[in-house]
Amino acid sequence: MFPANRMKLSLVAALLCAPLAYTTAQAANINVTRNVSSLNKTMSDGVRVTFWTFSGALPAAAVEVGVYPDGTTTTDTLNLTLSMGMMTPQDSAPYNGHTIHMHGADVKTSEDGVPETYNDVNGDTYTWTPTRDMAGSYMYHCHVHTVKHLEMGMYGPLIVRPKNASGTWLNQLTHNTATAYDYVQNYVLSTVDPAYHTATGDSTVFADYNPKYYMIAGNEGKTTGAPAISLTAAKSKKVALRLIGIHSVSSTFTVKDGSGNAKPFTIYTQDGRALATPQSVTSLDISPGQRFDVIFTTPSTAGTWYPQVTYKNLRDGGTYTNGTVYGRVTF
Numbered sequence: 001m002f003p004a005n006r007m008k009l010s011l012v013a014a015l016l017c018a019p020l021a022y023t024t025a026q027a028a029n030i031n032v033t034r035n036v037s038s039l040n041k042t043m044s045d046g047v048r049v050t051f052w053t054f055s056g057a058l059p060a061a062a063v064e065v066g067v068y069p070d071g072t073t074t075t076d077t078l079n080l081t082l083s084m085g086m087m088t089p090q091d092s093a094p095y096n097g098h099t100i101h102m103h104g105a106d107v108k109t110s111e112d113g114v115p116e117t118y119n120d121v122n123g124d125t126y127t128w129t130p131t132r133d134m135a136g137s138y139m140y141h142c143h144v145h146t147v148k149h150l151e152m153g154m155y156g157p158l159i160v161r162p163k164n165a166s167g168t169w170l171n172q173l174t175h176n177t178a179t180a181y182d183y184v185q186n187y188v189l190s191t192v193d194p195a196y197h198t199a200t201g202d203s204t205v206f207a208d209y210n211p212k213y214y215m216i217a218g219n220e221g222k223t224t225g226a227p228a229i230s231l232t233a234a235k236s237k238k239v240a241l242r243l244i245g246i247h248s249v250s251s252t253f254t255v256k257d258g259s260g261n262a263k264p265f266t267i268y269t270q271d272g273r274a275l276a277t278p279q280s281v282t283s284l285d286i287s288p289g290q291r292f293d294v295i296f297t298t299p300s301t302a303g304t305w306y307p308q309v310t311y312k313n314l315r316d317g318g319t320y321t322n323g324t325v326y327g328r329v330t331f
């Protein structure tokens with residue numbers, strides 16, 4: 001008996017001393033390049049507006065960087081390279097050139113893309129290694145003469161997304177399984193004052209913002225029949241929307257059915273941090289620069305809901321003519 005007991009004890013001791021059996025994935029280097037380019041877009045009133053973009057899309061394509069569960073290896077590192085492409089600087093000094101600023105990211109000054117703090121305005125690589133608690137939505141944008149270059153369209157979604165211990169992307173907002181989703185879309189909020197697109201330098205035009213076009217994901221979407229962004233989902237499924245406020249005014253987000261009844265949704269993260277207590281609401285104000293990640297569950301019967309953004313005047317909160325932009329989710 002004695003040797004058998006002794007063997008058991010040895011086994012227990014060995015287990016206690018063994019390293020934790022995590023499958024440690026190698027954190028990835030996410031290497032992404034964006035090229036400065038321009039595009040002309042015909043707006044809903046027939047007016048052609050020139051935009052500057054990263055890689056020819058408005059908004060620029062999303063960039064995703066992974067974070068891993070506690071106890072695994074370090075997180076991914078994003079190396080986001082700005083190539084000036086064929087675009088020569090469009091403005092005179094000090095408003096010439098472009099940078100990438102990762103809005104909301106804790107980075108060294110040298111990675112921050114703010115020319116006033118010595119960054120190169122003729123192309124550079126911007127590096128960020130987010131920590132595990134930073135899962136959520138961000139944005140990247142140019143930080144040269146920001147009031148104009150943002151308006152010109154130099155922005156895109158930046159997503160910090162959980163991976164599992166093996167390095168596989170998870171369909172969750174954070175590592176909390178309560179944030180799991182079946183579908184996800186980026187709702188990038190933006191507005192356009194076309195006068196900003198032709199003004200240069202220190203023009204007084206930049207002192208008064210008067211938007212004429214209102215967008216989600218780079219599209220106007222003025223009616224439920226012609227939404228800015230749409231999704232075909234299924235019944236009784238979870239739809240996550242990443243609300244990314246790159247607009248220059250106030251706004252309110254709601255989800256309504258075809259009769260205009262507001263539907264509840266749950267806010268899980270704000271500005272790249274998980275809320276201590278998720279909030280179920282039917283309306284959410286989004287200020288410029290803010291991000292919220294929300295989830296709603298489609299009903300068990302077929303239908304259509306309209307996630308929508310109503311843009312409002314910063315000064316008096318008044319709504320704008322045609323200032324509501326519709327998304328659409330069918331199920």
Ligand SMILES: [Cu+2]
Pocket residue numbers: 097098099142143144149154
């Ligand atoms: Cu720029």
